[in-house]
Amino acid sequence: MVVTRFAPSPTGYLHIGGLRTALFSYLWAKKNGGKFVLRIEDTDKARNSNEATQAILEAFAWLGLEADREITYQSKRSDIYAKYIKQLLDEGKAYKCYMSREELDTLRETQMANKERTKYNGKYRDFEGTPPEGVEPVIRIKAPISGEIIVHDGVKGDVVFQAEDILDDFVIARADGSPTYNFVVAIDDALMGINEVIRGDDHLSNTPKQIVVYEALGFDIPKFYHVPMIHNQQGKKLSKRDGATDVMEYKAMGYLPEALLNFLVRLGWSHGDQEIFSMDEMKALFDPKDINKSASIYNTEKLDWLNAHYIKNSSNDELVELLLDFDIVLTSHDKKEILLDALKERAKTLKELASLCHEVITTPSEYDAKAVKKAFKGNAFEVLENFAAKLNAADSLHLPADYHHVMEEIVNEMEIGFGKIGNPLRVALLGKMSGPGLDAVMAILGRDETLLRIQNAIKANAN
């Protein structure tokens, strides 16, 4: 059974990069009929907040990524960590270190001055005398001082680290007794049965430390997949300063969850030439062996295209529901089908769709100057008057085709091109030169509103 996890620390919103590794983990579990679990790493009381936890859960709910087990909170597991700290102490695999912070700082400065690697010098590793007064000790683990640590990584291949280069007896419990990250991660992953860890490759250099913990405790080491970072336009790790990195911002901007997920799954992963993936396809096709080794640059051009695609392919009922968040209420609008059919292929986001709806539904309060100049020339008003008269006289006007028929009559009777009626009519109805098909617009507005807008336009622009 494959068990994967996503383990955010609740210091802020769910980040776009975090979401991608979460998605990969989720998909890989689903692909294998396994479990995807969520663990909140809330051990840093100073930086964590409950709001952040809620924000992360809200984002997961929006995207429909559900954890398969109850959420684990590290803050509730201190007893467990304490037990293992004691065990390592008893077994002589960890020890108390009485080096004060000042002493440690001095050591570090000296090493830096000598251009040496900064590492703990092992002063208390085999200490047997009387400990100094007034120092609350930290607990350090006895890490190997030589030899190789090999991370068998599913993305990068075998990565070899020399213990002497990267390891020292790192702290596993602070002076106040609280355990540190690399220690608890290993314990939690092991105890939660996590056997496939998919995470950002900024964790790759942490992995040897975690392996030290696994080995000291006799736990099985999971399979690791370190996925490359997502970079900003400057090629640096994506951070909060790089515009929209909060997942929920995308909801606010009018992106659909399926578009965002589809966009993210293709960032660093691919399946031949396929670009569009439904959730079912992702679950069936995702495999971490196809994850890229190189970082990708965050660029949302393709997200816009995907979002437009998913909007076009949404049902009108779904769109009515989604538009409620953008203050467009079409629930009982009798022409909503015509309206959405006409508009949904013109919008890149729900926000745009909402604004397009608003433009059609609302009587124009002003007319684009350029459009007026271009459209209301020659006998444009005469054409409009004739058209209005014809509309008045028509007996049944319901569908776009009915309105189209009236337009055809005018074109034939006055012996003009469609442009002669189309351009002025469009400006009259919408206030500008571009927009959806006029027959659809009129069907949406109905006869009365159409006539009203034509009269308004003539009144406002005939001078």
Place this chain on the structure above:
RNA sequence: GGCCCCAUCGUCUAGCGGUUAGGAUCCAUGGUUUUCAUCCAUGUUACAGGAGUUCAAUUCUCCUUGGGGUCACCA
């Protein structure tokens, strides 16, 4: 700086020794449309550099260069 990772169109990527280096996006042009958008065509643009291995390297090896990550009593 030490250690580690990475390197194909602007961007996302395919490629797994022999290809006119493919797709997508973006951009441009044309067609469709009464307009705009959609849609459909077409086009511009890429193997970082240098050695080696090989009959043959984008592909394998090494070096250089460039980029990134990480080095806490943070996670």
